[in-house]
Amino acid sequence: MLERLYLDQNKLQGPIPSENGPLKHLGLLSLSLNLLTGEIPQSIGNLPQLRRLHLDNNQFVGKIPPALGRCLILKLIDLSHNNLTGNIPSEISGLKNLQFYFNLSWNSLQGSLPDRISKMAVVQGIDLSGNQLSGKIPSGEIPKAGLFTKLTASSFRGNRELCGQWIVSLPACPSATSSAGSTGGPWNFHKLFKYLSSVISFLMVYCFYILFLYKYFFGKGNVEQPSIEFPYPRISYKELSIATNGFGKGNLLGIGGVGSVYKGILDNGTLIAVKALNLEDEAAHKSFNVECQVLGKTRHRNIIKVITSCPNLDFKGLVFDFMSNGSLKGICIVMLASVILGVSVKWIYRHDYI
Template sequence: MFHIDLDENGLSGKLPSCLGNLPSLTYIYLFENFFNSSIPSTLWSSNRLQIVSLSRNLLEGSLSDAIGNMNSLRELNLSGNQLTGSIPRSTGELQSLTYLCLDNNKFNGSIPSSLGNMRALQYLDLSHNNISGSIPMSLETLTYLDYFNVSFNELTGQIPDGGHFANFTSKFFLHNKGLCGASRFNVEVCKGNTPKSSRRNILLRYILPPMALIILAAAAIVIYMIKRRGRDSTLLSFSESNLGLKHGRISYYEILRATDNLDISNLVGKGSIGSVYKGTFSNEMIYAIKVFDLDVQGAFKSFDTECQIMRSLRHRNLVKVITSCSNLDFKALVLEYMPNGNLEKWLYSPNFSLNIGQRLGVIIDVSSAIEYLHQGYSSSIVHCDLKPSNILLDENMVARVGDFGIAKLLTHDQRMAQTKTLGTIGYMAPEYGSGGLLSTFIDVYSYGILLMETFTKKRPTDEIFFGELTMKKWVSESFPNSIMQIVDTELLNADANIEECLVSIMELAIECTTDLPDERPNIKDVHVRLKKINMKVAN
């Protein structure tokens, strides 16, 4: 047994202790079930496990000190359980761990300073627990730490300001009773920092002004040199282990070599703010290269948004960002390559077709991804641009949602927000298109349109829709008796069961596209209903 994947089922009871007796077991995915036992002590003795995902269960008890024996562990997700006790100091011995998610539990005690020894750590979420004490200054030394969240705890003392903490914002430290530190964290200034602050003010007021001309001259020279050598200079968001290359930095010239100088023969897609190329690197690994057109308004912001959001997400139905290449006049993302293209190609290109089971599989994968964005992350993420061209298909026809260029992050206290950035015509919810109002329900609306399009093979901007006739109205007026007259003819057959399933799918699509956001179902309910429909089709 190498890989166990039983997530999102209704499994309950105790986790079997025999899990730790499987010598070849490398991956365990059991998240979103109803397991209510403690974690078997035998599990921590496994030296082959790389990924353990037990989030969103009812697990109890504490973590064993034996966790430090899991030398191969790369990702550990225990969020959304009822685990108690302190975080073991031995956790700091996990030198290969890149992802540690312990949020939404009942952990207490302090954050072990030994976590500063986890040199590969990129993601650490301890939010929504009962952790007290201070944040260890040893965490400043973590070279790859891109995400750190300790909000909703009982922490006190100074927030570290060195290393990657210089890039963190106040939202990651909310609702702690006694934190202090830099003003950008929206906390009180630490009392011990007053003399230091005074010295800094003296330095800024009396010493730096005489040096202003020298600094300006030096800056001009530096800017000139950066412009000349900008294409060699890269800023990476991820470590070399994610890319699988022998070196950690991807330069502009390596991207050119991988894509034959961005040759049109390697172009696999083109969007409003850039193009996607197929790139073959020196180690024969193939990746997708998303190159942003920096002459287009919003391209810089879109690049920054994708980097900020995607680097922290982990889900099998999301396109994974491997690394990035960024300088003054070139920005690109290196992504997983999806050999089967996007859903739009499979719906509309000649010589491509999907049966009803394949289409259901794709949209269920999409609903799983959106459910994770809305409910499985520390804050709700709104994709804002769900459509077939943003749904990619891997070698096994598993759907992956991509393109987070206009996605928005809702904070814990936000149910709705407002934006001036709009999505694609035909897929936008009424409140989003008219007033820029954002909530997770705008994704549900777009998903409803996607359901209609996937099973009718009609775009919401098709020429048959003009005047007051929209796709939503067209489907609603055909429901339920005339549904078989509007669905894609490729799905028609004499099976009465298929007709019943298609009617159920369109009924769900109509519910998703109601005008009032509060009357739309949440994506979790949508996901469950589609899985039930899929079971009928399979039978």
């Protein structure tokens, strides 16, 4: 029933016994800072509950046992400061539950990084320094957010495939066009296909609504439009101004056909996108009525719905749901809807259909 075994910081010598017994409940094994030698036995993969493995600062030789990949719930592996050789087994580089640390530094490991290392989606730290690894590094452009903002060029010394001109002395990255087909690039084929599919899907649905408008509204002359019941009550200009920091530039998402779109947050914490119509544009008044009618009724996963509005003599605004997590897709769809609908209303207005 043993769950934790601490034998670190002693003077233990010799190899780890190849038969480690029925330790089916062992969750932590710490043998760090000893004088242990020999190879790490394959039998270490027979510990199904192992979560933390500390074998660092010993004199282990040979290859990393692929059987370690059978310990599917491992959250930390530290094999640093030994004399391990060979490649990094793809079996352990695919342990997707590794959460805290994956440390193979200061050994004599060779070869390239396995592709499956991308499976470590939640690990907080990976240290492969002090080895003899070769081949390509899947990294590309150095991110501009988070902890990377505090690093200097010395943190990336020796990695000639990395780029990011915002860090002094590093080369600029290729353009989005040239990097779109490269492995690990910010705009690979799968991402591009995903966004193009979303845009095309939106355009197809939008075309049906243009036809709907033409047939049921514009073809019947100037008729009074029925009212729309929004899920939220009408909102005041003051509330929208507070939510968007006075429609400040820091909240501006983009400029559409007949207005600008701002990000905002209401007093209750709701994230919104506010489209403020340019009332100097004569078509903006018509656009407001049309968008209220069409987008207020629309229910489609690729069209953001209007949840309320703010109409008065000096200001007309539409309030949309805001796509969370900084979704590029969400912003693009809001702006695309704004541009296309605005242009459509302008064209119809000029041709006396409204």
